[in-house]
Amino acid sequence: MRYSAFSIVKNALSGNLNWKPQWRQAEPKSHYDVIIVGGGGHGLATAYYLAKEFGIKNVAVLEKGYLGSGNVGRNTTIVRSNYMLPGNEPFYEFSMKLWEGLERELNYNVMLSQRGVIMLYHSDGQRDAYIRRGNAMWMEGVAAELIERDQLKKMIPFLNYDHARYPILGGLLQRRAGTARHDAVAWGYARGADRHGVDIIEHCEVTAIRRENGVVTGVETTKGFIGCGKLALAAAGNSSRVGEMADLKLPIESHVLQAFVTEGLKPCIDHVIVYGGGHFYISQSDKGGLVFGAEIDGYSSYAQRGNLATAEHVMEEGVTMIPGLSRVRVLRSWAGVMDMSMDGSPIIDRTPIDNLYLNCGWCYGGFKATPASGYCFAHLIAKNDTHPVARALRLDRFARGYAVDEAGAGPQPNLH
Amino acid sequence: MASLITCPHCGVRPKEEFSIRGDASLVRPAPTASDEAWHDYVYVRANPRGRTLEHWQHVAGCRRFLVVERDTFTHEVHSVTDGAVFARENGR
Numbered sequence: 317m318r319y320s321a322f323s324i325v326k327n328a329l330s331g332n333l334n335w336k337p338q339w340r341q342a343e344p345k346s347h348y349d350v351i352i353v354g355g356g357g358h359g360l361a362t363a364y365y366l367a368k369e370f371g372i373k374n375v376a377v378l379e380k381g382y383l384g385s386g387n388v389g390r391n392t393t394i395v396r397s398n399y400m401l402p403g404n405e406p407f408y409e410f411s412m413k414l415w416e417g418l419e420r421e422l423n424y425n426v427m428l429s430q431r432g433v434i435m436l437y438h439s440d441g442q443r444d445a446y447i448r449r450g451n452a453m454w455m456e457g458v459a460a461e462l463i464e465r466d467q468l469k470k471m472i473p474f475l476n477y478d479h480a481r482y483p484i485l486g487g488l489l490q491r492r493a494g495t496a497r498h499d500a501v502a503w504g505y506a507r508g509a510d511r512h513g514v515d516i517i518e519h520c521e522v523t524a525i526r527r528e529n530g531v532v533t534g535v536e537t538t539k540g541f542i543g544c545g546k547l548a549l550a551a552a553g554n555s556s557r558v559g560e561m562a563d564l565k566l567p568i569e570s571h572v573l574q575a576f577v578t579e580g581l582k583p584c585i586d587h588v589i590v591y592g593g594g595h596f597y598i599s600q601s602d603k604g605g606l607v608f609g610a611e612i613d614g615y616s617s618y619a620q621r622g623n624l625a626t627a628e629h630v631m632e633e634g635v636t637m638i639p640g641l642s643r644v645r646v647l648r649s650w651a652g653v654m655d656m657s658m659d660g661s662p663i664i665d666r667t668p669i670d671n672l673y674l675n676c677g678w679c680y681g682g683f684k685a686t687p688a689s690g691y692c693f694a695h696l697i698a699k700n701d702t703h704p705v706a707r708a709l710r711l712d713r714f715a716r717g718y719a720v721d722e723a724g725a726g727p728q729p730n731l732h
Numbered sequence: 733m734a735s736l737i738t739c740p741h742c743g744v745r746p747k748e749e750f751s752i753r754g755d756a757s758l759v760r761p762a763p764t765a766s767d768e769a770w771h772d773y774v775y776v777r778a779n780p781r782g783r784t785l786e787h788w789q790h791v792a793g794c795r796r797f798l799v800v801e802r803d804t805f806t807h808e809v810h811s812v813t814d815g816a817v818f819a820r821e822n823g824r
Contacts, residue, residue, distance in 0.1 A: 556779035714775040
């Protein structure tokens with residue numbers, strides 16, 4: 317069913333009883349051309365673009381839980397392309413452009429809100445670093461603006477400008493960046509993929525990868541064996557576990573990242589604001605809740621729950637930046653398992669096994685990358701060739717000495 | 733829970749006093765070892781879901797490096813050993 321103003325009126329008149337499910341509850345066939353492991357944003361986007369752009373429609377997406385139960389439903393919904401390194405920025409800008417056309421593409425309201433992302437700086441050195449980053453963005457054709465303190469005070473008056481340790485001197489703004497409704501992105505891609513004939517199989521966990529003569533022939537699952545021509549892994553925090561089934565050893569460590577939302581407030585925060593003294597970021601949802609998060613907890617973890625000490629630290633950062641936050645009550649917190657890579661950048665690549673493809677290492681930047689990740693991964697699977705904007709995001713870049721280390725933190729996954 | 737770590741020198745202390753270095757099961761290769769051996773040591777991680785060994789440094793206490801045996805799924809801490817003792821016991 318195509319959504320339109322007409323369909324809303326028509327269904328309203330018939331008591332909203334005739335809406336169809338957005339995707340079929342498919343049961344697995346015995347064989348697919350491509351099986352995608354992981355029914356999150358990236359897996360579903362991959363399936364969608366495989367079917368729509370690359371004409372491969374005999375595709376299954378296997379999800380061990382319910383659709384969108386992983387990180388696509390656990391993030392802080394920020395989309396942006398304000399990266400610095402030439403290996404990253406074209407990829408994220410490609411993603412940003414896909415975001416800008418996504419609602420029309422999917423015929424689905426993903427509530428993209430280009431409200432601007434502003435990253436604050438607190439010292440002259442940090443200002444220089446942000447000017448450098450802004451220039452690097454311009455080099456790739458992405459607009460960035462340096463907002464000085466006086467202008468910023470007019471834009472965002474409620475910040476703690478005169479904090480003794482971290483005074484706010486200004487910020488780097490990307491106006492086209494913003495937020496999107498994360499669940500809707502998963503649902504929109506699922507619906508789009510389903511309409512192109514992709515089978516989305518929920519509650520179907522992959523337990524083993526079957527190989528014969530060095531190539532993958534299918535996967536053992538909780539719903540039995542399913543054969544495939546090509547196997548694509550998009551398992552995020554569980555990438556190491558799934559990779560292990562094919563004897564892959566990955567440059568990945570799983571870490572837990574928390575996010576929080578407060579009670580609903582009247583509109584007060586118009587942008588996505590990123591604190592430069594720590595790593596705190598906040599925006600206001602359309603429902604009114606303030607959505608925020610900060611760093612990972614620090615120790616490797618597969619638990620989708622966080623540590624209270626980190627929660628306290630996150631709130632402290634928030635109150636340091638916006639003192640008024642101390643009066644707001646937190647409603648909920650949750651956590652997701654991040655596939656932290658050794659340089660903080662993702663991996664979209666072939667593996668040593670010919671028909672096995674890998675998409676992982678998203679650290680905590682996976683949501684904004686969803687459309688480009690799906691598109692580039694689909695390109696790789698369909699053409700067996702890397703998409704030009706994902707050229708730097710190779711699995712063997714560590715061995716070759718071409719790490720894409722945005723933070724400059726070295727091979728230390730809990731610091732990215 | 734990994735909120736409290738029993739330091740063998742300082743007793744039960746909150747996790748914020750520690751800095752986490754990461755996987756302690758890796759063994760540093762010889763300086764003359766192959767590029768592959770060094771690549772695996774520096775970049776590749778087993779990333780287990782379950783028991784794992786990690787180096788934690790007690791930066792706000794005795795400043796010793798410790799080896800914490802911990803479960804990455806339940807966050808239960810099984811044992812905490814001084815790094816030097818761990819190395820000696822494991823013949824490193």
